[in-house]
Amino acid sequence: xxxxxxxxxxxxxxxxxxxxxxxxxxxxxAGTPGAGSTDGAATVDAATATSLADFGTLADLEAAAxxxxxxxxxxxxxxxxxxxxIIDLFTERYPEIAVTEQSPDISxxxxxxxxxxxxxxxxxxxxxxxxxxxxxxxxxxxxxYKVQTWDDIPDALKEPSGLFVGDYGGYMSVGYDSSRFxxxxxxxxxxxxAYKGSVAINGDPTQAGAAFAAVGLATVQNGGTLDxxxxxxxxxxxxxxAGNLLKVDVTTGTITSGETPVVFDWDYLNATHATTNPNWKxxxxxxxxxxxxxxxxxxxxxxxxxxxxxxxEFLYSDExxxxxxxxxxxxxxxxxxxxxxxxxxxxxxxxxxxxETTVVPTEAQSTAAGTLLGEKWASAVQ
Amino acid sequence: MTSDVLTPTSVxxxxxxxxxWLGLAPFAVYIALFLALPTVLAISTGFVDGDGGFTWANITxxxxxxxxxxxxxxxWLSLLTAAIGAAIGALVCYAALGLPPTGVVRSTLDAxxxxxxxxxxxxxAFVFIxxxxxxxxxxxxxxxxxxIDIQPGAWLYSLPGLILPYVYFQVPLMVIxxxxxxxxxxxxxxxxxxxxxxxRASFWLRVGLPVLAPSFLAxxxxxxxxxxxxxxxxxxxxxxxxxxxxxxxxxxxxxxTVLGRENxxxxxxxxxxxxxxxxxxxxxxxxxxxxxxxx
Numbered sequence: 001x002x003x004x005x006x007x008x009x010x011x012x013x014x015x016x017x018x019x020x021x022x023x024x025x026x027x028x029x030a031g032t033p034g035a036g037s038t039d040g041a042a043t044v045d046a047a048t049a050t051s052l053a054d055f056g057t058l059a060d061l062e063a064a065a066x067x068x069x070x071x072x073x074x075x076x077x078x079x080x081x082x083x084x085x086i087i088d089l090f091t092e093r094y095p096e097i098a099v100t101e102q103s104p105d106i107s108x109x110x111x112x113x114x115x116x117x118x119x120x121x122x123x124x125x126x127x128x129x130x131x132x133x134x135x136x137x138x139x140x141x142x143x144x145y146k147v148q149t150w151d152d153i154p155d156a157l158k159e160p161s162g163l164f165v166g167d168y169g170g171y172m173s174v175g176y177d178s179s180r181f182x183x184x185x186x187x188x189x190x191x192x193x194a195y196k197g198s199v200a201i202n203g204d205p206t207q208a209g210a211a212f213a214a215v216g217l218a219t220v221q222n223g224g225t226l227d228x229x230x231x232x233x234x235x236x237x238x239x240x241x242a243g244n245l246l247k248v249d250v251t252t253g254t255i256t257s258g259e260t261p262v263v264f265d266w267d268y269l270n271a272t273h274a275t276t277n278p279n280w281k282x283x284x285x286x287x288x289x290x291x292x293x294x295x296x297x298x299x300x301x302x303x304x305x306x307x308x309x310x311x312x313e314f315l316y317s318d319e320x321x322x323x324x325x326x327x328x329x330x331x332x333x334x335x336x337x338x339x340x341x342x343x344x345x346x347x348x349x350x351x352x353x354x355x356e357t358t359v360v361p362t363e364a365q366s367t368a369a370g371t372l373l374g375e376k377w378a379s380a381v382q
Numbered sequence: 383m384t385s386d387v388l389t390p391t392s393v394x395x396x397x398x399x400x401x402x403w404l405g406l407a408p409f410a411v412y413i414a415l416f417l418a419l420p421t422v423l424a425i426s427t428g429f430v431d432g433d434g435g436f437t438w439a440n441i442t443x444x445x446x447x448x449x450x451x452x453x454x455x456x457x458w459l460s461l462l463t464a465a466i467g468a469a470i471g472a473l474v475c476y477a478a479l480g481l482p483p484t485g486v487v488r489s490t491l492d493a494x495x496x497x498x499x500x501x502x503x504x505x506x507a508f509v510f511i512x513x514x515x516x517x518x519x520x521x522x523x524x525x526x527x528x529x530i531d532i533q534p535g536a537w538l539y540s541l542p543g544l545i546l547p548y549v550y551f552q553v554p555l556m557v558i559x560x561x562x563x564x565x566x567x568x569x570x571x572x573x574x575x576x577x578x579x580x581x582r583a584s585f586w587l588r589v590g591l592p593v594l595a596p597s598f599l600a601x602x603x604x605x606x607x608x609x610x611x612x613x614x615x616x617x618x619x620x621x622x623x624x625x626x627x628x629x630x631x632x633x634x635x636x637x638x639t640v641l642g643r644e645n646x647x648x649x650x651x652x653x654x655x656x657x658x659x660x661x662x663x664x665x666x667x668x669x670x671x672x673x674x675x676x677x
Contacts, residue, residue: 047494108638131638197536205620205639207632212639247539248511248571249621370640378448378623382541 046306050162051146055306058148058313064306066096069315071307074102074125075111079252081168081268081294082327086320090311095308108134108209115141115299126308128297131209133163133366135295143300145309145317152336158295167315168268168329169293171284172210172217173352175270177261179279184262187221187235187285191242199239200246200254202265206373209292214264215373216361217233217290226361229369235378245381252276265348265350266292271328281359282328282352289355318342326349416435429649437550449630454655456610456626463548464605470549472598478557481589495554498648500632502551507618514538541625547615559604563597567632596669603665607658613650627654 044055046064055061065071071090078101085258091099100122103114108131117122128142131327146162158167174184181198191200203211219225219232239245246260247309247335254260256276263270273280296315312378314320321331325347337343361369426526431437442448474491513520516533524530537543567590575585613628620626627650633640634647643646 006591077521107636110636111642113644133641134638137641177551195387201622204633206624207639208635210639243534243536245622246516246536247620247622248536249618254511257512259511356531366639374640375448378451378625381622382625 028308030122046309047143047300047302049305049309050144051150052148052309052313054345055309056229060184061306061310061313065304065310068304068307069096070098070099070100070101070122070304071311072124072126072303073311074114074128075104075106075108075326076101076129079272080327081329082323085326086315086323089323090318093314094310105142107207108182112138112141115261115301119301122303124301124303125299126302127311128295128299128306129167130164130295130297131295132295132360133209133363133370135159135297136363139163141300142297143305145298145312147312149316149333149336152333153316154332154335157332164295164297165316166297166332168295168324168327168331169291170266170329171352171354172213172290172292173265173267173270173282173284175255175263175265175280175282177258177277178281180261181256183281183283186287187218190262191238192205192244193242195244197243197246198260199244199262200248200260200264201236202249202250202263202269204377206370210265210269212366212369212373213266213290213292215377216359216369217264218286219357221285221370226359226365227368229372233346233373233376233380240381247381263349266329268328268330276355284352284355286355288357288359291358291360293360299300322347420649421655423495424648425652426648427645428652430645432642432645440646441652443646444649444653449627449653451649452625452627453657455658456628459541459544459548459626460606461607463545463552463609464602466545466549467552467556468560468598468602468607470524471553472560474553474557476559476562479564481568491557495557497554497555497556499551503614504618506547506550507615510550510619514546524610527608539619539621541620544616544620544626547619548609548612552609553610556601556605559601560597563594563601566597567593596599599665599668603661606661610654611660 044060046055046068049055052058052061055064058365073087076083076087078087087099097258098256103110104126106114108128111125111128111130112134115125115128122331130138142163144159144162147165150158150165151161153165157169159165174190176184181194185280189195201210201214203212205215206213212311215229215232215236215238217232218235219229222231222235224231236245248254248260250260250263252273255263255273263273267282267284270282296312298305298308298312316333318333318337321333321337322342322344324331325334325344328351331337334343334348338348426438429436429438431439478488478491481491511516512518513531515521515538516536518533521531523532531551538546566606570587571589575589580588612627613632616626616629620629624630631647631650634643634650637643
């Protein structure tokens with residue numbers, strides 16, 4: 001029962017304040033190593049570096065990161081957007097840097113809580129991978145940093161000063177077991193009696209970003225706009241009334257066993273289920289699509305500030321962008337890499353076709369939708 | 383006082399008393415650190431806003447229809463599964479009384495209840511998904527073999543669907559807690575009742591049930607609290623809409639779509655403590671009434 005989650009103690013707070021003061025003291029003195037780095041690090045304060053130029057060359061950044069010898073990543077499930085392979089490649093390339101994969105299955109909001117609870121400790125996460133809503137509301141926790149390939153990233157996907165940057169994303173989709181169901185042509189097909197007790201959502205929309213997006217997609221596919229999620233809530237209420245909605249928590253286990261044969265989820269997450277069920281197909285509906293990108297951000301109190309920045313340069317390199325693509329996600333630099341011819345064409349062709357128009361909610365629309373879902377969702381699906 | 387006679391004792395007494403607290407100290411420290419302190423910290427968050435200032439907003443938010451419904455749902459689910467668990471469990475205990483205490487059946491029962499009472503959470507949820515789910519073994523067998531559909535509308539994943547999994551861990555817990563109390567019924571009482579011309583019915587009505595009532599109520603209370611605070615089973619099965627309070631607390635703490643409600647979790651925890659407090663007070667009231675004619 002998670003009701004007794006302790007808040008940080010006064011002692012920890014005092015320690016943190018001391019650490020922050022020490023950090024600030026270092027920051028004014030450009031000649032000393034960063035507070036988090038050990039002896040032999042480069043002569044830059046990694047914690048305040050905003051681009052590779054502050055370190056010199058990539059080799060300098062690598063040296064500083066290797067001197068730290070550690071990197072704490074958080075909330076990166078190995079079967080999510082190919083993160084397993086990405087982390088393994090990093091470890092292979094930089095064996096001197098030990099990567100700690102903390103709490104792979106927690107939510108974006110919990111990543112921020114972990115940073116606050118562990119503030120000033122060397123167990124604090126160095127980098128975050130966050131949903132847009134959480135990223136927008138916690139910019140005071142991030143350190144700005146612009147990777148070498150910054151200009152390749154579309155403006156719509158990045159915070160102008162580099163506090164957080166979109167990393168990969170995709171379209172809300174419906175995954176289904178093609179051995180049991182025909183491909184649903186449109187959203188309302190799911191109301192058909194053939195789908196009785198078969199349609200699930202990955203998570204609760206009042207909690208999980210993916211489920212929230214499912215209601216958003218149902219809204220725009222049901223004739224609504226993102227200003228008002230009611231048509232989407234109505235769709236799922238109808239689905240519930242038809243006896244088609246499954247409320248079980250979706251896991252790889254429920255998909256493998258066939259308990260959840262039709263699932264609303266991001267296309268890149270649905271795509272991964274094909275490895276356990278070869279009949280698993282992904283459908284992105286025509287018309288208006290609902291897109292969502294996750295975001296990278298560096299913890300401003302990162303215990304390993306140079307390694308955190310090296311991780312960013314690594315993620316936005318051609319090779320790792322293609323690894324995300326391999327996981328079925330659309331990497332942030334995809335457009336530029338397609339133009340430059342560095343994208344893996346076979347992988348790009350394997351993605352579901354993008355819908356004609358794409359919508360992404362603004363912060364105000366997200367907040368309004370969150371409030372509406374909080375009031376209406378529980379009774380709509382009861 | 384005849385203090386002169388008791389001198390040796392009164393000299394020794396303070397020394398004994400001065401070390402007595404040491405025995406309790408580890409337990410007291412443990413309780414203070416891992417129960418009292420977290421509870422106080424969790425509850426106190428219910429009274430502060432995001433910036434650390436005092437507020438009643440989280441407490442008034444408890445009147446929100448969604449949260450009120452969650453409390454009502456949790457309470458009836460807990461009362462119902464505690465009642466079913468207590469009734470079935472008591473019958474199992476009664477049956478177990480007739481077994482030789484060292485026999486195979488009784489040992490098996492003891493071992494099984496010990497394991498199953500702790501068999502909750504995601505494991506239990508998956509057991510039910512695998513057997514009674516829409517594609518569960520039993521469901522498919524009945525549907526294909528006998529043409530009976532036991533999962534119309536996927537009820538296992540709705541709130542009433544939680545009753546069966548909850549009863550599954552409530553019954554063994556009842557057996558564990560109630561069996562020792564049943565053993566306290568002395569055979570001599572049955573004999574005395576028979577000698578004085580009583581019947582089997584009058585024995586249970588006038589001796590058995592009154593003696594057992596307080597233990598039964600205490601066990602029932604434990605079962606209620608057990609169901610009331612259950613979290614993981616419900617999280618895996620009925621994952622939409624946070625229909626019960628522990629799931630509302632999770633939503634308030636971890637939601638990535640509705641932010642800034644972390645402190646509501648403290649208020650929800652306070653609400654849970656109030657409900658359990660009322661049940662405990664009821665239990666105490668009934669016991670003190672029982673004590674009047676028991677002694």
